[in-house]
Amino acid sequence: MSPFSLLYKWVTQFRNHLYNIGSKTSFEFETKVFSVGNLSVGGTGKTPMVEYICRHLLQLGYAGKTTVLSRGYGRKTKGFRLAEETDTALTLGDEPYQIYNKFTPEVRVAVGEERVLAIPTIIYEHPENEVIILDDAFQHRSVKPDLSIVLSDYQHPFYKDYVLPSGRLRESRKGIDRADALVITKCPLNLSREEQEEIRQSASKYFLNKPVYFAGISYQNAFSPFIERKIKKEIAVVTGIAHAAPFIDFLQKEYTVVKHFKYSDHHFFSSTEIEEISLFAQQKGLDVITTEKDWVKLSNHELFDSSLKNNLFYMPMMVQFLEQEKSFQQLLEESLKDK
Structure with a gap:
Protein backbone atom coordinates (compact mmCIF):
# COMPACT_ATOMS: atom_id res chain seq x y z
CA MET A 1 0.00 0.00 0.00
CA SER A 2 1.18 3.51 -0.79
CA PRO A 3 1.88 6.06 2.00
CA PHE A 4 -1.24 7.92 0.84
CA SER A 5 -3.35 4.78 1.35
CA LEU A 6 -1.91 4.26 4.81
CA LEU A 7 -2.68 7.88 5.70
CA TYR A 8 -6.22 7.59 4.32
CA LYS A 9 -6.72 4.33 6.22
CA TRP A 10 -5.50 5.89 9.47
CA VAL A 11 -7.78 8.94 9.09
CA THR A 12 -10.89 6.83 8.42
CA GLN A 13 -10.07 4.43 11.26
CA PHE A 14 -9.61 7.34 13.67
CA ARG A 15 -12.94 8.83 12.57
CA ASN A 16 -14.69 5.48 13.11
CA HIS A 17 -13.00 5.17 16.51
CA LEU A 18 -14.45 8.53 17.58
CA TYR A 19 -17.94 7.28 16.72
CA ASN A 20 -17.30 3.94 18.42
CA ILE A 21 -16.30 5.55 21.74
CA TYR A 219 -31.88 -8.23 -17.24
CA GLN A 220 -35.36 -7.59 -18.60
CA ASN A 221 -36.30 -7.20 -22.27
CA ALA A 222 -35.12 -4.07 -24.04
CA PHE A 223 -37.88 -1.47 -23.78
CA SER A 224 -38.94 1.98 -24.90
CA PRO A 225 -42.31 3.60 -24.12
CA PHE A 226 -42.08 5.39 -27.49
CA ILE A 227 -41.32 2.45 -29.81
CA GLU A 228 -43.71 -0.42 -30.57
CA ARG A 229 -41.41 -2.54 -32.75
CA LYS A 230 -38.75 -4.97 -31.52
CA ILE A 231 -35.18 -3.80 -31.20
CA LYS A 232 -32.78 -4.61 -34.02
CA LYS A 233 -30.07 -7.23 -33.58
CA GLU A 234 -27.25 -4.82 -34.45
CA ILE A 235 -26.87 -2.14 -31.81
CA ALA A 236 -24.76 0.63 -30.36
CA VAL A 237 -24.49 0.73 -26.57
CA VAL A 238 -24.32 3.81 -24.36
CA THR A 239 -23.22 3.52 -20.72
CA GLY A 240 -22.36 5.97 -17.97
CA ILE A 241 -21.88 3.49 -15.13
CA ALA A 242 -18.97 2.39 -12.96
CA HIS A 243 -18.54 -1.15 -14.34
CA ALA A 244 -20.00 -1.67 -17.80
CA ALA A 245 -18.36 -5.04 -18.55
CA PRO A 246 -21.15 -7.31 -17.17
CA PHE A 247 -23.76 -5.32 -19.13
CA ILE A 248 -21.75 -5.57 -22.35
CA ASP A 249 -21.10 -9.28 -21.80
CA PHE A 250 -24.83 -9.91 -21.49
CA LEU A 251 -25.69 -7.86 -24.57
CA GLN A 252 -23.10 -9.66 -26.70
CA LYS A 253 -24.93 -12.93 -26.08
CA GLU A 254 -28.11 -11.54 -27.62
CA TYR A 255 -26.99 -8.80 -30.03
CA THR A 256 -24.15 -7.67 -32.27
CA VAL A 257 -22.56 -4.75 -30.45
CA VAL A 258 -21.13 -2.54 -33.20
CA LYS A 259 -19.92 0.25 -30.92
CA HIS A 260 -19.82 1.02 -27.22
CA PHE A 261 -20.06 4.69 -26.23
CA LYS A 262 -18.52 4.46 -22.77
CA TYR A 263 -18.65 7.32 -20.30
CA SER A 264 -17.78 7.71 -16.61
CA ASP A 265 -20.23 6.92 -13.81
CA HIS A 266 -23.07 9.47 -13.36
CA HIS A 267 -22.15 11.15 -16.67
CA PHE A 268 -24.46 13.90 -17.92
CA PHE A 269 -24.61 13.90 -21.71
CA SER A 270 -23.81 16.99 -23.75
CA SER A 271 -25.60 17.95 -26.95
CA THR A 272 -22.44 17.16 -28.91
CA GLU A 273 -22.28 13.63 -27.45
CA ILE A 274 -25.94 12.95 -28.22
CA GLU A 275 -25.52 14.18 -31.78
CA GLU A 276 -22.47 11.92 -32.18
CA ILE A 277 -24.39 8.87 -30.91
CA SER A 278 -27.42 9.67 -33.07
CA LEU A 279 -25.39 10.27 -36.22
CA PHE A 280 -23.43 7.04 -35.81
CA ALA A 281 -26.62 4.99 -35.28
CA GLN A 282 -28.32 6.55 -38.32
CA GLN A 283 -25.33 6.03 -40.60
CA LYS A 284 -24.97 2.38 -39.58
CA GLY A 285 -28.70 1.64 -39.37
CA LEU A 286 -28.50 0.66 -35.69
CA ASP A 287 -30.70 0.84 -32.66
CA VAL A 288 -29.20 2.11 -29.41
CA ILE A 289 -29.39 0.39 -26.02
CA THR A 290 -28.58 2.07 -22.74
CA THR A 291 -28.94 1.36 -19.03
CA GLU A 292 -31.97 2.45 -17.06
CA LYS A 293 -29.84 4.96 -15.15
CA ASP A 294 -28.63 6.55 -18.39
CA TRP A 295 -32.11 6.43 -19.95
CA VAL A 296 -33.50 8.90 -17.40
CA LYS A 297 -30.85 11.42 -18.46
CA LEU A 298 -30.98 10.81 -22.20
CA SER A 299 -34.78 10.79 -22.43
CA ASN A 300 -34.94 14.14 -20.60
CA HIS A 301 -32.36 15.83 -22.81
CA GLU A 302 -33.56 18.65 -25.07
CA LEU A 303 -32.31 16.76 -28.15
CA PHE A 304 -34.04 13.48 -27.31
CA ASP A 305 -37.14 13.98 -29.49
CA SER A 306 -35.15 15.02 -32.55
CA SER A 307 -32.20 12.62 -32.21
CA LEU A 308 -32.85 9.46 -30.20
CA LYS A 309 -36.56 9.00 -29.58
CA ASN A 310 -37.12 6.60 -32.49
CA ASN A 311 -34.25 4.18 -31.86
CA LEU A 312 -33.22 4.37 -28.18
CA PHE A 313 -34.09 1.46 -25.86
CA TYR A 314 -33.12 0.72 -22.29
CA MET A 315 -32.74 -2.57 -20.47
CA PRO A 316 -34.20 -2.70 -16.93
CA MET A 317 -32.28 -4.79 -14.42
CA MET A 318 -33.37 -6.45 -11.19
CA VAL A 319 -31.65 -8.17 -8.28
Missing part, protein backbone atom coordinates in the same frame (compact mmCIF):
# COMPACT_ATOMS: atom_id res chain seq x y z
CA GLY A 22 -19.06 8.17 21.59
CA SER A 23 -16.89 11.24 20.98
CA LYS A 24 -18.90 11.72 17.80
CA THR A 25 -22.65 11.17 18.04
CA SER A 26 -24.70 8.68 16.01
CA PHE A 27 -28.39 9.60 16.08
CA GLU A 28 -31.22 7.06 16.21
CA PHE A 29 -34.81 7.67 15.13
CA GLU A 30 -38.15 6.11 15.99
CA THR A 31 -38.82 5.79 12.27
CA LYS A 32 -37.19 2.65 10.88
CA VAL A 33 -33.98 3.38 8.98
CA PHE A 34 -32.42 0.90 6.54
CA SER A 35 -28.98 1.61 5.09
CA VAL A 36 -27.68 0.19 1.80
CA GLY A 37 -24.00 0.88 1.20
CA ASN A 38 -20.59 -0.50 0.44
CA LEU A 39 -16.93 -0.26 1.37
CA SER A 40 -15.80 0.61 -2.15
CA VAL A 41 -16.45 3.52 -4.47
CA GLY A 42 -19.32 2.80 -6.86
CA GLY A 43 -20.36 -0.11 -8.98
CA THR A 44 -21.78 -2.63 -6.49
CA GLY A 45 -25.43 -2.38 -7.50
CA LYS A 46 -26.88 -0.25 -4.70
CA THR A 47 -29.75 1.14 -6.76
CA PRO A 48 -31.13 -2.27 -7.82
CA MET A 49 -30.91 -3.38 -4.17
CA VAL A 50 -32.75 -0.27 -2.98
CA GLU A 51 -35.42 -0.98 -5.59
CA TYR A 52 -35.65 -4.61 -4.44
CA ILE A 53 -36.25 -3.45 -0.85
CA CYS A 54 -38.86 -0.94 -2.04
CA ARG A 55 -40.75 -3.66 -3.90
CA HIS A 56 -40.74 -5.93 -0.87
CA LEU A 57 -41.93 -3.16 1.44
CA LEU A 58 -44.78 -2.40 -0.96
CA GLN A 59 -45.78 -6.07 -0.87
CA LEU A 60 -45.86 -5.77 2.94
CA GLY A 61 -48.24 -2.81 2.78
CA TYR A 62 -45.82 0.13 3.16
CA ALA A 63 -47.11 2.11 0.17
CA GLY A 64 -47.07 5.80 1.07
CA LYS A 65 -45.06 5.00 4.20
CA THR A 66 -41.60 4.61 2.64
CA THR A 67 -39.00 7.20 1.59
CA VAL A 68 -35.70 6.66 -0.18
CA LEU A 69 -33.10 9.20 0.92
CA SER A 70 -29.99 9.73 -1.18
CA ARG A 71 -27.18 12.24 -1.26
CA GLY A 72 -28.10 12.93 -4.88
CA TYR A 73 -24.65 12.53 -6.38
CA GLY A 74 -24.07 14.65 -9.49
CA ARG A 75 -27.17 16.84 -9.10
CA LYS A 76 -27.02 20.57 -9.81
CA THR A 77 -28.91 21.51 -6.63
CA LYS A 78 -27.86 21.57 -3.00
CA GLY A 79 -29.52 20.93 0.35
CA PHE A 80 -32.63 18.94 1.14
CA ARG A 81 -35.10 18.30 -1.63
CA LEU A 82 -38.23 16.14 -1.70
CA ALA A 83 -38.85 14.92 -5.26
CA GLU A 84 -41.86 16.25 -7.16
CA GLU A 85 -43.16 16.28 -10.74
CA THR A 86 -40.98 19.19 -11.86
CA ASP A 87 -37.74 17.45 -10.86
CA THR A 88 -35.28 15.85 -13.29
CA ALA A 89 -32.01 13.95 -13.08
CA LEU A 90 -30.29 17.35 -12.92
CA THR A 91 -32.14 18.38 -9.76
CA LEU A 92 -32.13 14.98 -8.01
CA GLY A 93 -29.26 12.99 -9.49
CA ASP A 94 -29.69 10.14 -11.97
CA GLU A 95 -30.29 7.27 -9.53
CA PRO A 96 -32.79 9.05 -7.22
CA TYR A 97 -34.67 10.25 -10.30
CA GLN A 98 -34.74 6.69 -11.66
CA ILE A 99 -36.27 5.46 -8.38
CA TYR A 100 -38.75 8.36 -8.34
CA ASN A 101 -39.89 7.57 -11.89
CA LYS A 102 -40.37 3.92 -11.07
CA PHE A 103 -42.07 4.06 -7.67
CA THR A 104 -43.91 7.36 -7.30
CA PRO A 105 -46.40 7.86 -5.65
CA GLU A 106 -46.07 4.68 -3.54
CA VAL A 107 -42.51 5.58 -2.47
CA ARG A 108 -41.24 9.09 -1.84
CA VAL A 109 -37.72 10.10 -2.87
CA ALA A 110 -35.63 12.76 -1.18
CA VAL A 111 -32.06 13.99 -1.53
CA GLY A 112 -29.84 15.72 0.99
CA GLU A 113 -26.13 15.74 1.76
CA GLU A 114 -26.69 15.71 5.54
CA ARG A 115 -28.84 12.66 6.17
CA VAL A 116 -29.02 13.38 9.91
CA LEU A 117 -30.79 16.67 9.09
CA ALA A 118 -32.86 15.32 6.19
CA ILE A 119 -34.47 12.50 8.21
CA PRO A 120 -36.19 14.81 10.76
CA THR A 121 -37.43 16.94 7.85
CA ILE A 122 -39.02 13.90 6.19
CA ILE A 123 -40.61 12.83 9.48
CA TYR A 124 -41.95 16.35 10.12
CA GLU A 125 -43.38 16.82 6.63
CA HIS A 126 -44.75 13.25 6.42
CA PRO A 127 -45.51 11.88 9.89
CA GLU A 128 -47.20 8.87 8.26
CA ASN A 129 -43.78 7.73 6.99
CA GLU A 130 -42.58 4.53 8.69
CA VAL A 131 -39.43 3.48 6.79
CA ILE A 132 -36.52 5.49 5.39
CA ILE A 133 -34.04 3.72 3.09
CA LEU A 134 -30.64 5.39 3.02
CA ASP A 135 -28.86 4.96 -0.30
CA ASP A 136 -25.05 4.81 -0.06
CA ALA A 137 -24.82 5.68 3.62
CA PHE A 138 -22.53 3.07 5.19
CA GLN A 139 -19.86 5.70 5.92
CA HIS A 140 -22.49 8.21 7.10
CA ARG A 141 -21.90 7.41 10.77
CA SER A 142 -23.99 10.28 12.16
CA VAL A 143 -27.10 8.12 11.57
CA LYS A 144 -27.41 4.73 13.30
CA PRO A 145 -29.63 2.52 11.11
CA ASP A 146 -31.89 -0.27 12.29
CA LEU A 147 -30.51 -2.45 9.49
CA SER A 148 -27.23 -1.96 7.64
CA ILE A 149 -26.72 -3.90 4.40
CA VAL A 150 -23.33 -3.79 2.70
CA LEU A 151 -22.80 -4.84 -0.92
CA SER A 152 -19.60 -6.19 -2.44
CA ASP A 153 -19.07 -6.87 -6.16
CA TYR A 154 -18.34 -10.52 -7.01
CA GLN A 155 -15.61 -9.44 -9.44
CA HIS A 156 -14.03 -7.03 -6.94
CA PRO A 157 -14.67 -8.42 -3.43
CA PHE A 158 -13.77 -6.18 -0.52
CA TYR A 159 -11.44 -8.77 1.03
CA LYS A 160 -9.13 -8.55 -2.01
CA ASP A 161 -9.20 -4.76 -2.28
CA TYR A 162 -7.19 -1.96 -0.68
CA VAL A 163 -7.88 1.50 0.68
CA LEU A 164 -7.82 4.47 -1.69
CA PRO A 165 -5.78 5.39 -3.68
CA SER A 166 -4.07 1.98 -3.94
CA GLY A 167 -7.47 0.32 -4.29
CA ARG A 168 -11.13 1.31 -4.24
CA LEU A 169 -12.02 0.94 -0.54
CA ARG A 170 -13.34 3.97 1.31
CA GLU A 171 -12.15 2.49 4.59
CA SER A 172 -10.31 -0.60 5.80
CA ARG A 173 -11.76 -4.06 5.25
CA LYS A 174 -12.55 -4.56 8.92
CA GLY A 175 -15.05 -1.69 8.77
CA ILE A 176 -17.53 -4.13 7.27
CA ASP A 177 -18.11 -5.60 10.72
CA ARG A 178 -20.48 -2.67 11.41
CA ALA A 179 -22.93 -4.14 8.88
CA ASP A 180 -25.75 -6.53 9.73
CA ALA A 181 -25.67 -8.36 6.39
CA LEU A 182 -23.36 -8.72 3.42
CA VAL A 183 -24.63 -9.26 -0.13
CA ILE A 184 -22.18 -10.38 -2.82
CA THR A 185 -23.66 -8.77 -5.92
CA LYS A 186 -23.38 -9.30 -9.68
CA CYS A 187 -22.69 -13.00 -9.20
CA PRO A 188 -23.03 -15.45 -12.10
CA LEU A 189 -26.51 -16.93 -11.80
CA ASN A 190 -24.98 -20.43 -11.90
CA LEU A 191 -22.44 -19.74 -9.12
CA SER A 192 -21.75 -23.07 -7.42
CA ARG A 193 -22.38 -23.68 -3.73
CA GLU A 194 -18.70 -24.62 -3.38
CA GLU A 195 -17.58 -21.20 -4.60
CA GLN A 196 -20.19 -19.52 -2.43
CA GLU A 197 -18.71 -21.28 0.58
CA GLU A 198 -15.20 -20.21 -0.43
CA ILE A 199 -16.37 -16.59 -0.57
CA ARG A 200 -18.06 -16.91 2.83
CA GLN A 201 -14.83 -18.24 4.30
CA SER A 202 -12.79 -15.38 2.83
CA ALA A 203 -15.30 -12.79 4.04
CA SER A 204 -15.47 -14.34 7.53
CA LYS A 205 -11.97 -13.01 8.32
CA TYR A 206 -13.63 -9.60 8.62
CA PHE A 207 -17.35 -10.45 8.86
CA LEU A 208 -17.91 -13.26 11.34
CA ASN A 209 -21.19 -14.91 12.38
CA LYS A 210 -23.37 -12.68 10.23
CA PRO A 211 -25.42 -13.57 7.13
CA VAL A 212 -23.82 -13.51 3.67
CA TYR A 213 -26.11 -13.57 0.63
CA PHE A 214 -25.42 -13.99 -3.08
CA ALA A 215 -27.28 -12.16 -5.81
CA GLY A 216 -26.95 -11.73 -9.55
CA ILE A 217 -28.51 -9.41 -12.08
CA SER A 218 -31.57 -10.35 -14.09
CA GLN A 320 -32.00 -11.95 -8.40
CA PHE A 321 -30.96 -13.84 -5.28
CA LEU A 322 -29.28 -17.17 -6.00
CA GLU A 323 -30.51 -18.76 -2.79
CA GLN A 324 -31.82 -17.69 0.62
CA GLU A 325 -34.08 -14.96 -0.74
CA LYS A 326 -36.66 -15.83 1.91
CA SER A 327 -33.99 -15.47 4.59
CA PHE A 328 -33.10 -11.99 3.29
CA GLN A 329 -36.75 -10.98 3.25
CA GLN A 330 -37.16 -12.25 6.81
CA LEU A 331 -34.19 -10.10 7.81
CA LEU A 332 -36.00 -7.05 6.41
CA GLU A 333 -39.23 -7.99 8.14
CA GLU A 334 -37.56 -8.62 11.51
CA SER A 335 -35.97 -5.18 11.30
CA LEU A 336 -39.42 -3.60 10.88
CA LYS A 337 -40.56 -4.74 14.30
CA ASP A 338 -40.79 -2.26 17.16
CA LYS A 339 -37.55 -1.43 18.95
